[in-house]
Amino acid sequence: MASVALAVTDGMLHFELSLAHEVFGSRPAAVTGPWYDLAVCAPAPVRVERFRLEPDHGLDRLAAADTVIVPGWADADADPPAELVDAVRAAHRAGARVASLCTGAFVLAAAGLLDGRRATTHWAHTDALAARYPRVTVDPDVLYVDNGSVLTSAGKAAAMDLCLHLVRLDHGAAVANTVARRLVVPPHRDGGQSQFVTTPVPAPENHPLAALFPWVLERLDQPLMVEDLARQARMSSRHLGRHFRAVTGTTPLQWLLAQRIRHAQELLETTNDGIERIAGATGMGTATTLRRHFQRTVGVPPDTYRRTFRPEAVLTGGHRSVRPGPVR
Known part of the structure; x- marks a missing residue:
């Protein structure tokens, strides 16, 4: 302890x-x-x-x-x-x-x-x-x-x-x-450095994007683009960008990538899914894409991250399995 x-x-x-x-x-x-x-x-x-x-x-x-x-x-x-x-x-x-x-x-x-x-x-x-x-x-x-x-x-x-x-x-x-x-606070806000951080979903407020955030988080496995978010929010892409900057301090694509990385972190910590499956579940498409963005954002590869927070995780026959034991 x-x-x-x-x-x-x-x-x-x-x-x-x-x-x-x-x-x-x-x-x-x-x-x-x-x-x-x-x-x-x-x-x-x-x-x-x-x-x-x-x-x-x-x-x-x-x-x-x-x-x-x-x-x-x-x-x-x-x-x-x-x-x-x-x-x-x-x-x-x-x-x-x-x-x-x-x-x-x-x-x-x-x-x-x-x-x-x-x-x-x-x-x-x-x-x-x-x-x-x-x-x-x-x-x-x-x-x-x-x-x-x-x-x-x-x-x-x-x-x-x-x-x-x-x-x-x-x-x-x-x-x-x-x-x-x-x-009852946002999960995490970017501290200004890239190690193990995410950009938050702002607390529910009366702002134009309040309904958009949960809609996006339910569809992280889909290849969403700025145009998709703008269409859902019923505004132009330029107008959407201005609101995103005001509410989150970042752009729609940067925020979306941060949410995909955050979801990948949770899946690496809590499931036995392989990197390819996690890439699909987070909308990254391929394991190569996930590894590239994860390394750049978090500072370590996905496998290293999983071993950090799941030290009991082992590879068996090319597949990820987990030995019984508490998660850190």
């Missing part, structure tokens, strides 16, 4: 702390197998905005965690407490994956974990982060940045995106989507 430690001290933001606690501290009923062992770590009872929080452990426990989450820091103009900075630095040296939510990036920067790395934070504080820590490459235009052992997110909703990204890395797309459904 992987351990997650929330690094908390006076002055943390309640929203980011709460959402991290909800994601990593509550295993969804539909998810079987081990979940995270969550601990709240602080030097003493702390004030988180208007709440008093009693920690589970001291900050020294961070060094024993697999993942350390640093929630948003309320006063980004002030230097974070030295004991928190030292504990986060020590945890990273001990091998922990360290992630900051919103202005928690200032703690990581003070610890030197962002030196020479690309990072982000809430858009209102990106200039301050760049000015105070010039060795950090601050990107104000992304939702989150994944550097492997060090991750940073923008504010509020982007903090949820990063938490779901971590669940996706640890447990796969299907489990991350289950968590998202329980929390």
Whole structure:
């Protein structure tokens, strides 16, 4: 069971702390197998905005965690407490994956974990982060940045995106989507990098494409083109493109490809289907096409992805089979 430690001290933001606690501290009923062992770590009872929080452990426990989450820091103009900075630095040296939510990036920067790395934070504080820590490459235009052992997110909703990204890395797309459904949030939003991400179906709203998205998702096995989507939406292709950009931030074809890749991820994780069959089920046509797009989007071939999230999967006589055992 992987351990997650929330690094908390006076002055943390309640929203980011709460959402991290909800994601990593509550295993969804539909998810079987081990979940995270969550601990709240602080030097003493702390004030988180208007709440008093009693920690589970001291900050020294961070060094024993697999993942350390640093929630948003309320006063980004002030230097974070030295004991928190030292504990986060020590945890990273001990091998922990360290992630900051919103202005928690200032703690990581003070610890030197962002030196020479690309990072982000809430858009209102990106200039301050760049000015105070010039060795950090601050990107104000992304939702989150994944550097492997060090991750940073923008504010509020982007903090949820990063938490779901971590669940996706640890447990796969299907489990991350289950968590998202329980929390009634989109499954995932593109963080700005290509590793294990998808573009979401926006939450139901009163926009012109609200009825189009579920229609498309029910027909991913079909060779849909922009003209097909425009015809279904009863608008011109140009008009459709403008609405797609406004609602999803991307083009119809890019969004459609992302949904095909997302569906392929779920099938690789949850079925024994071969690559050729998955290519047909996702509208890719051939295994070669699926492999090319999957490698470019996800960063690894489909077979490697399946072995990552289905370590018990083996090839027998040229066909994929699965040994009994829990799915990661």
